[in-house]
Amino acid sequence: xxxxxxxxxxxxxxxxxxxxxxxxxxxxxxxxxxxxxxxxxxxxxxxxxxxxxxxxxxxxxxxxxxxxxxxxxxxxxxxxxxxxxxxxxxxxxxxxxxxxxxxxxxxxxxxxxxxxxxxxxxxxxxxxxxxxxxxxxxxxxxxxxxxxxxxxxxxxxxxxxxxxxxxxxxxxxxxxxxxxxxxxxxxxxxxxxxxxxxxxxxxxxxxxxxxxxxxxxxxxxxxxxxxxxxxxxxxxxxxxxxxxxxxxxxxxxxxxxxxxxxxxxxxxxxxxxxxxxxxxxxxxxxxxxxxxxxxxxxxxxxxxxxxxxxxxxxxxxxxxxxxxxxxxxxxxxxxxxxxxxxxxxxxxxxxxxxxxxxxxxxxxxxxxxxxxxxxxxxxxxxxxxxxxxxxxxxxxxxxxxxxxxxxxxxxxxxxxxxxxxxxxxxxxxxxxxxxxxxxxxxxxxxxxxxxxxxxxxxxxxxxxxxxxxxxxxxxxxxxxxxxxxxxxxxxxxxxxxxxxxxxxxxxxxxxxxxxxxxxxxxxxxxxxxxxxxxxxxxxxxxxxxxxxxxxxxxxxxxxxxxxxxxxx
Amino acid sequence: xxxxxxxxxxxxxxxxxxxxxxxxxxxxxxxxxxxxxxxxxxxxxxxxxxxxxxxxxxxxxxxxxxxxxxxxxxxxxxxxxxxxxxxxxxxxxxxxxxxxxxxxxxxxxxxxxxxxxxxxxxxxxxxxxxxxxxxxxxxxxxxxxxxxxxxxxxxxxxxxxxxxxxxxxxxxxxxxxxxxxxxxxxxxxxxxxxxxxxxxxxxxxxxxxxxxxxxxxxxxxxxxxxxxxxxxxxxxxxxxxxxxxxxxxxxxxxxxxxxxxxxxxxxxxxxxxxxxxxxxxxxxxxxxxxxxxxxxxxxxxxxxxxxxxxxxxxxxxxxxxxxxxxxxxxxxxxxxxxxxxxxxxxxxxxxxxxxxxxxxxxxxxxxxxxxxxxxxxxxxxxxxxxxxxxxxxxxxxxxxxxxxxxxxxxxxxxx
Numbered sequence: 001x002x003x004x005x006x007x008x009x010x011x012x013x014x015x016x017x018x019x020x021x022x023x024x025x026x027x028x029x030x031x032x033x034x035x036x037x038x039x040x041x042x043x044x045x046x047x048x049x050x051x052x053x054x055x056x057x058x059x060x061x062x063x064x065x066x067x068x069x070x071x072x073x074x075x076x077x078x079x080x081x082x083x084x085x086x087x088x089x090x091x092x093x094x095x096x097x098x099x100x101x102x103x104x105x106x107x108x109x110x111x112x113x114x115x116x117x118x119x120x121x122x123x124x125x126x127x128x129x130x131x132x133x134x135x136x137x138x139x140x141x142x143x144x145x146x147x148x149x150x151x152x153x154x155x156x157x158x159x160x161x162x163x164x165x166x167x168x169x170x171x172x173x174x175x176x177x178x179x180x181x182x183x184x185x186x187x188x189x190x191x192x193x194x195x196x197x198x199x200x201x202x203x204x205x206x207x208x209x210x211x212x213x214x215x216x217x218x219x220x221x222x223x224x225x226x227x228x229x230x231x232x233x234x235x236x237x238x239x240x241x242x243x244x245x246x247x248x249x250x251x252x253x254x255x256x257x258x259x260x261x262x263x264x265x266x267x268x269x270x271x272x273x274x275x276x277x278x279x280x281x282x283x284x285x286x287x288x289x290x291x292x293x294x295x296x297x298x299x300x301x302x303x304x305x306x307x308x309x310x311x312x313x314x315x316x317x318x319x320x321x322x323x324x325x326x327x328x329x330x331x332x333x334x335x336x337x338x339x340x341x342x343x344x345x346x347x348x349x350x351x352x353x354x355x356x357x358x359x360x361x362x363x364x365x366x367x368x369x370x371x372x373x374x375x376x377x378x379x380x381x382x383x384x385x386x387x388x389x390x391x392x393x394x395x396x397x398x399x400x401x402x403x404x405x406x407x408x409x410x411x412x413x414x415x416x417x418x419x420x421x422x423x424x425x426x427x428x429x430x431x432x433x434x435x436x437x438x439x440x441x442x443x444x445x446x447x448x449x450x451x452x453x454x455x456x457x458x459x460x461x462x463x464x465x466x467x468x469x470x471x472x473x474x475x476x477x478x479x480x481x482x483x484x485x486x487x488x489x490x491x492x493x494x495x496x497x498x499x500x501x502x503x504x505x506x507x508x509x510x511x512x513x514x515x516x517x518x519x520x521x522x523x524x525x526x527x528x529x530x531x532x533x534x535x536x537x538x539x540x541x542x543x544x545x546x547x548x549x550x551x552x553x554x555x556x557x558x559x560x561x562x563x564x565x566x567x568x
Numbered sequence: 569x570x571x572x573x574x575x576x577x578x579x580x581x582x583x584x585x586x587x588x589x590x591x592x593x594x595x596x597x598x599x600x601x602x603x604x605x606x607x608x609x610x611x612x613x614x615x616x617x618x619x620x621x622x623x624x625x626x627x628x629x630x631x632x633x634x635x636x637x638x639x640x641x642x643x644x645x646x647x648x649x650x651x652x653x654x655x656x657x658x659x660x661x662x663x664x665x666x667x668x669x670x671x672x673x674x675x676x677x678x679x680x681x682x683x684x685x686x687x688x689x690x691x692x693x694x695x696x697x698x699x700x701x702x703x704x705x706x707x708x709x710x711x712x713x714x715x716x717x718x719x720x721x722x723x724x725x726x727x728x729x730x731x732x733x734x735x736x737x738x739x740x741x742x743x744x745x746x747x748x749x750x751x752x753x754x755x756x757x758x759x760x761x762x763x764x765x766x767x768x769x770x771x772x773x774x775x776x777x778x779x780x781x782x783x784x785x786x787x788x789x790x791x792x793x794x795x796x797x798x799x800x801x802x803x804x805x806x807x808x809x810x811x812x813x814x815x816x817x818x819x820x821x822x823x824x825x826x827x828x829x830x831x832x833x834x835x836x837x838x839x840x841x842x843x844x845x846x847x848x849x850x851x852x853x854x855x856x857x858x859x860x861x862x863x864x865x866x867x868x869x870x871x872x873x874x875x876x877x878x879x880x881x882x883x884x885x886x887x888x889x890x891x892x893x894x895x896x897x898x899x900x901x902x903x904x905x906x907x908x909x910x911x912x913x914x915x916x917x918x919x920x921x922x923x924x925x926x927x928x929x930x931x932x933x934x935x936x937x938x939x940x941x942x943x944x945x946x947x948x949x950x951x952x953x954x955x956x957x958x959x960x961x962x963x964x965x966x967x968x969x970x971x972x973x974x975x976x977x978x979x980x981x982x983x
Contacts, residue, residue: 113592183613186609187602191605218612221617222620224617225620229624232922237711237712238921239914240624245914245915245918246912247915255623
């Protein structure tokens with residue numbers, strides 16, 4: 001199927017169907033696999049299952065808030081629901097989402113490598129993820145926690161909820177899973193690049209994953225020790241964070257946000273990488289400002305370490321600290337804006353293919369701009385005092401973490417779905433699903449900005465009736481969005497059975513994964529593939545017969561300047 | 569590590585690759601460099617993991633230098649120094665063993681690995697005795713901090729502490745934490761003099777170990793008082809503990825406050841005169857005398873308490889901008905043979921146990937890994953061509969060693 005003439009790609013080493021999915025079979029061929037693609041697929045399935053659980057919790061919260069007195073839960077149950085939603089979405093869905101699932105699958109192929117550097121470590125980090133997920137579900141079954149995902153002391157140390165130790169242990173294990181994934185990716189990108197794959201020929205997704213991996217390696221250990229100390233505090237009453245025992249609860253906040261603010265960039269950077277790929281490929285145009293996008297990823301990673309204090313403007317920091325952190329916070333917006341401008345410049349005069357992945361990509365730019373710009377409000381000291389702990393904050397970080405990071409994850413799933421599964425989904429269904437999610441998302445969170453500015457506090461199980469119209473709008477939006485996700489799950493699963501077989505290069509991407517067959521063979525490449533500009537689409541033409549792009553020149557190595565007539 | 573791996577080893581498989589080369593690497597050099605970089609990155613995460621603890625240490629040391637200067641005296645410098653030497657020596661044997669395997673000297677490498685293991689074991693044994701001594705003297709963290717140093721009551725208290733300390737319920741935070749010998753007496757006498765018949769009935773028992781359950785409920789009032797001194801609002805905890813105390817003493821709510829007042833007075837006197845540790849009976853008499861008759865003590869506690877000018881206490885190093893939570897309030901009010909005891913000494917031991925405990929776990933993990941290396945070396949898995957795992961184990965072992973080299977002066981050699 002769709003054998004291309006790219007040297008280095010081994011579309012078939014025998015029967016056509018020999019790919020990573022059919023290379024071997026049986027339970028252990030998956031459970032004990034060292035193949036990065038299978039590990040990536042297992043990550044993808046696990047993460048989507050957890051996304052379903054977290055999404056159900058979110059929908060239940062929104063339904064509960066349709067009436068001022070609350071519709072569904074007691075107050076404590078409500079607390080547990082939003083805690084479960086936060087913990088699952090942050091630690092089990094968004095943080096591992098793009099890097100561990102899509103990154104694991106795509107990174108070595110994009111790089112032209114056979115696999116990641118440490119095969120067993122990769123599998124170990126997957127099983128650490130599974131362990132963490134099971135512990136989280138166990139906690140959920142045993143009654144949950146009501147601390148929120150931040151585990152702030154002294155509330156968490158004095159909280160009566162029984163599940164705190166197990167959920168914090170889960171987060172600790174997940175943290176190390178994340179560290180090992182990041183470590184693996186850094187070494188892979190440094191050491192496993194084939195000849196010709198210089199740093200500036202790396203696809204931008206890899207730059208983004210690389211920047212993410214640096215954060216994962218450098219920030220997550222601090223979360224590790226923080227959670228470890230929290231466990232010790234809770235079980236042995238160590239007196240480190242608990243003021244009753246002489247500890248300092250604000251120190252916990254410092255430690256926590258020293259990780260968790262960079263963690264925001266662990267979530268958004270790989271999402272930006274996905275978008276850089278999608279925008280370029282589906283605009284059929286060379287990415288604008290390659291180096292600026294690449295360096296802005298690194299800049300975001302560096303700046304991300306310096307701004308954690310902006311979560312603590314109202315926690316009793318000195319005014320000087322607040323001012324420094326506020327100023328540094330603004331500095332992060334510069335590399336973020338550089339990316340947005342470059343994407344817009346890429347789209348400008350491109351030949352846009354408005355398929356599902358591209359719609360998610362365009363939606364990302366829109367949503368991320370709102371999410372990013374409202375972040376500036378919260379970075380401003382005086383405004384933040386008013387908006388702290390209101391729905392404005394909720395709306396802001398959902399625009400960034402949900403509307404940007406998760407929708408970019410979904411965009412990536414659509415973009416690489418043919419590569420991962422070897423099947424094409426129905427584009428029109430995809431567009432409908434995107435429209436439902438996009439409209440539902442904005443319907444959910446735009447009203448929350450308004451509520452927040454009017455003073456509706458976050459995490460309240462009840463509210464005064466003046467906020468009800470906004471809450472109802474928000475809840476209706478959430479339900480529309482939930483239906484959109486269910487529909488998306490339906491047509492993606494449908495495509496596995498009914499979808500037409502995917503060509504090697506359905507979108508016309510120039511990065512190396514599109515040079516492999518769909519799905520890729522077990523070893524990716526028999527020998528290191530020739531590396532060209534990852535955003536030069538001039539040598540690819542659309543072939544009606546196979547429904548995908550094929551190289552124009554018989555010898556793709558020859559530098560024939562081709563007219564830019566591609567684009568369908 | 570300038571040793572060059574040969575491109576092709578004798579036992580080549582069908583690809584012409586040496587047997588230790590994984591299929592996704594092109595050359596042994598690439599594999600070696602990847603492994604080494606991965607290990608360095610892992611070590612970076614290790615440093616950051618400990619970095620959180622070092623950061624915690626720095627913040628506390630900066631805010632409460634008196635706690636560190638006081639509490640570090642309880643650490644055994646000889647044990648610490650011995651352990652430092654042992655670990656540095658083990659790093660030397662580890663490095664030498666890597667050199668040996670690089671030169672193909674398997675027996676020498678195995679011997680050196682055994683030496684390294686023995687050093688590690690020595691370290692852990694010494695650590696065990698250190699911990700044992702700390703536990704016996706009640707020098708523990710949080711509510712389990714219940715020191716009893718040398719002196720008249722030392723042995724009796726030492727015998728009862730492990731059980732007693734563990735039973736302190738969390739509803740009485742810091743109950744045991746704020747104890748010191750002289751202070752026990754002050755509290756006991758104050759309570760006896762002012763409050764209740766119960767304590768009078770117990771008077772004969774004061775000199776015995778059973779005083780603990782009686783006194784431990786009183787001094788927690790001192791914490792609220794100190795919190796008010798620092799300008800922090802009284803917390804809910806304060807109220808509950810005061811009430812709790814009162815209930816235990818069998819008196820009225822007001823009587824609890826009286827006891828508090830009395831206690832503070834007694835302590836200040838003790839500290840102000842720099843009274844050295846005294847035998848039990850003498851101390852109690854003296855302190856009881858300073859307390860005065862019960863009738864004087866009926867006035868409520870003044871919220872703005874300041875130390876008399878006679879008290880030779882280092883003023884708090886806390887800047888006004890960073891008002892600490894009530895429990896963190898600082899001030900020297902207690903006395904032991906090691907000098908006036910500042911508040912929240914238990915936090916030093918929390919740091920001590922957290923840092924050395926995490927380090928000890930790393931030593932144990934290192935011992936396991938070195939054992940695996942030893943077995944593999946004896947099996948002949950490593951040779952002059954392929955010794956990467958031994959090398960990486962050495963890197964890990966050096967970082968464990970290095971962390972101890974920082975821990976030793978930071979914890980043992982303060983001043």
